[in-house]
Amino acid sequence: MSIEEQILDILSENSKITPVHIAEMTGAHLDAVESIINALEQNKTIVKYSTLINWEKTERAHVCALIEVKVTPQREQGFDAIAERIYRFPEVKSVFLMSGDYDLAVTVEGKTMKEVAFFVAEKLSVLDSVLSTSTHFLLKKYKVDGVILEEDHKDIRQVITL
Amino acid sequence: MNMQQKIADRVKSVPPSGIRKFFDIVSEMKDAISLGVGEPDFVTPWRIREASIYSIEKGKTYYTSNWGTIELRQAIARYLKERYNIGYSFKDEIVVTVGASEAIDLALRAILNPGDEVLVPEPSYVSYMPCVTFAGGNAVKVICEAKDEFRLKPENLTDKINSKTKALILPYPNNPTGAVMRKDDLLLIAECIRDTDIIVISDEIYSELTYGGIPHVSFASIPGMKERTIVLNGFSKAFAMTGWRIGYAAGDPDLIGAMVKIHQYTMLCASVMGQIAALEALNGGFTNDFEDVRNMTKQYDMRRRVIVKGFNDMGLDCFEPMGAFYAFPCIKSTGLTSEEFCERLLLSEKVAVVPGTAFGESGEGYIRCSYAYSIESINEALKRIKTFLAKHRNIGDGSIDGTDLLITV
Numbered sequence: 001m002s003i004e005e006q007i008l009d010i011l012s013e014n015s016k017i018t019p020v021h022i023a024e025m026t027g028a029h030l031d032a033v034e035s036i037i038n039a040l041e042q043n044k045t046i047v048k049y050s051t052l053i054n055w056e057k058t059e060r061a062h063v064c065a066l067i068e069v070k071v072t073p074q075r076e077q078g079f080d081a082i083a084e085r086i087y088r089f090p091e092v093k094s095v096f097l098m099s100g101d102y103d104l105a106v107t108v109e110g111k112t113m114k115e116v117a118f119f120v121a122e123k124l125s126v127l128d129s130v131l132s133t134s135t136h137f138l139l140k141k142y143k144v145d146g147v148i149l150e151e152d153h154k155d156i157r158q159v160i161t162l
Numbered sequence: 163m164n165m166q167q168k169i170a171d172r173v174k175s176v177p178p179s180g181i182r183k184f185f186d187i188v189s190e191m192k193d194a195i196s197l198g199v200g201e202p203d204f205v206t207p208w209r210i211r212e213a214s215i216y217s218i219e220k221g222k223t224y225y226t227s228n229w230g231t232i233e234l235r236q237a238i239a240r241y242l243k244e245r246y247n248i249g250y251s252f253k254d255e256i257v258v259t260v261g262a263s264e265a266i267d268l269a270l271r272a273i274l275n276p277g278d279e280v281l282v283p284e285p286s287y288v289s290y291m292p293c294v295t296f297a298g299g300n301a302v303k304v305i306c307e308a309k310d311e312f313r314l315k316p317e318n319l320t321d322k323i324n325s326k327t328k329a330l331i332l333p334y335p336n337n338p339t340g341a342v343m344r345k346d347d348l349l350l351i352a353e354c355i356r357d358t359d360i361i362v363i364s365d366e367i368y369s370e371l372t373y374g375g376i377p378h379v380s381f382a383s384i385p386g387m388k389e390r391t392i393v394l395n396g397f398s399k400a401f402a403m404t405g406w407r408i409g410y411a412a413g414d415p416d417l418i419g420a421m422v423k424i425h426q427y428t429m430l431c432a433s434v435m436g437q438i439a440a441l442e443a444l445n446g447g448f449t450n451d452f453e454d455v456r457n458m459t460k461q462y463d464m465r466r467r468v469i470v471k472g473f474n475d476m477g478l479d480c481f482e483p484m485g486a487f488y489a490f491p492c493i494k495s496t497g498l499t500s501e502e503f504c505e506r507l508l509l510s511e512k513v514a515v516v517p518g519t520a521f522g523e524s525g526e527g528y529i530r531c532s533y534a535y536s537i538e539s540i541n542e543a544l545k546r547i548k549t550f551l552a553k554h555r556n557i558g559d560g561s562i563d564g565t566d567l568l569i570t571v
Contacts, residue, residue, distance in 0.1 A: 001460075010464070017537075024471050025464035025537065155535075159188040160181055160198035160514060162288045162337075162521075 230258025262409035340483020370400035
């Protein structure tokens with residue numbers, strides 16, 4: 001595995017790990033690690049450093065919906081143009097082109113169900129190429145991006161074994 | 163009645179485990195960090211657990227063949243052929259045991275007559291010498307030195323071989339040192355014993371955990387050595403399956419048959435749930451090229467670099483271990499014995515490590531530190547050990563803070 005891949009693996013797991021520690025973990029030189037991270041940031045391989053938060057543990061009102069969107073692809077642009085029309089909205093957290101019964105899987109976040117519903121009704125379903133939408137509200141998040149949110153990581157091993 | 167008198171001499175002759183008190187103190191201590199654990203921190207991969215749960219739901223709760231299930235033995239045969247290029251018949255050359263630990267006991271009991279000698283490299287895992295004693299044999303230690311990166315060297319071996327020598331235990335990759343034996347090292351050992359009729363018990367339980375891109379070489383794959391070698395391995399370390407207790411032995415049908423004879427009367431068979439889980443571990447591995455094992459090894463490798471560099475940076479010489487998940491730094495520069503070092507470190511900074519002497523007298527001057535822990539725990543432990551060394555050096559007389567030693571190991 002290349003050193004770039006190793007660094008990306010480490011950062012994707014924990015973006016707070018410093019280049020000094022990455023250098024120790026990979027056995028690479030600190031200078032090399034720093035310049036590789038820099039290059040990966042420059043070429044947008046590393047897009048952003050964010051934090052996975054379980055908002056249910058906070059006071060903040062938070063609603064998330066998965067919306068199945070059927071659209072008409074456009075000549076020469078296929079699905080890209082309509083996808084862009086949709087993903088430009090800040091309310092939209094992710095957009096995926098899908099195989100199967102519908103075309104775009106769109107996740108939308110808002111403070112209340114009403115806010116999300118209005119967004120779908122007033123912004124999304126009125127777009128020219130959108131044929132239909134089907135909105136599913138998320139009730140509880142168990143696992144996000146490979147991380148089980150309420151997993152107990154307590155070390156239950158015997159304290160010393162030979 | 164004095165029950166002490168009722169205990170068999172050979173059992174009495176084996177000293178109790180040296181770390182019991184140590185263990186009790188760590189267990190009671192709040193905020194202690196232990197680097198003392200000899201098992202993976204990973205939970206058994208879910209697909210393996212799920213396969214076993216499903217089998218229980220389906221009512222697979224019966225004894226299996228004494229040898230282990232046919233499916234598991236077939237999978238083990240395929241695994242040994244594909245990974246280590248050693249061919250065994252699942253019919254009469256492989257037995258599934260209750261962990262590799264049982265296989266050590268079976269192998270020794272199957273071959274030893276009273277007074278037979280078994281060569282045991284030291285430092286090494288704690289159970290070999292007692293098992294030799296329980297089987298009626300005499301263990302003869304063969305010292306492995308730091309200057310040789312704790313490999314077994316033929317010059318240390320040769321003069322221990324005599325007419326009573328029945329077997330050699332070959333425990334590599336090694337617990338506690340992390341040493342590995344490369345093919346060239348094994349060839350030298352093979353030359354050393356080729357003209358003898360010594361049986362080799364090759365404990366390869368850490369075979370999947372090697373680093374630096376050089377895979378493990380089984381002693382049985384060395385030309386001419388397969389016939390005399392009993393290969394011991396298991397699922398505990400590679401697949402994070404310690405609690406399932408599934409291991410195996412592979413070797414000559416006469417020897418394996420003798421081991422099965424003991425196994426069938428004392429153990430009957432390894433647990434069926436464990437065997438089904440082990441089968442899934444191998445079948446899953448065959449389909450995804452042992453992805454789980456590779457991922458865990460990758461994690462160990464990063465931790466290994468961190469801990470080795472950490473020790474060397476703070477002035478505790480640590481050779482680079484290329485297998486298992488232990489670092490074995492030298493603490494002679496502190497002027498403390500291994501046990502003093504471990505006691506004072508625990509009482510002063512609440513870090514538990516294992517004195518090298520737990521693995522034989524030749525472990526004096528070393529400590530075993532497992533890196534089967536998160537990077538965060540390892541870094542915290544390193545920080546505390548560094549603090550401990552600084553305090554120790556400031557006082558300079560070998561006592562940390564006047565704390566009375568509470569532990570006699």
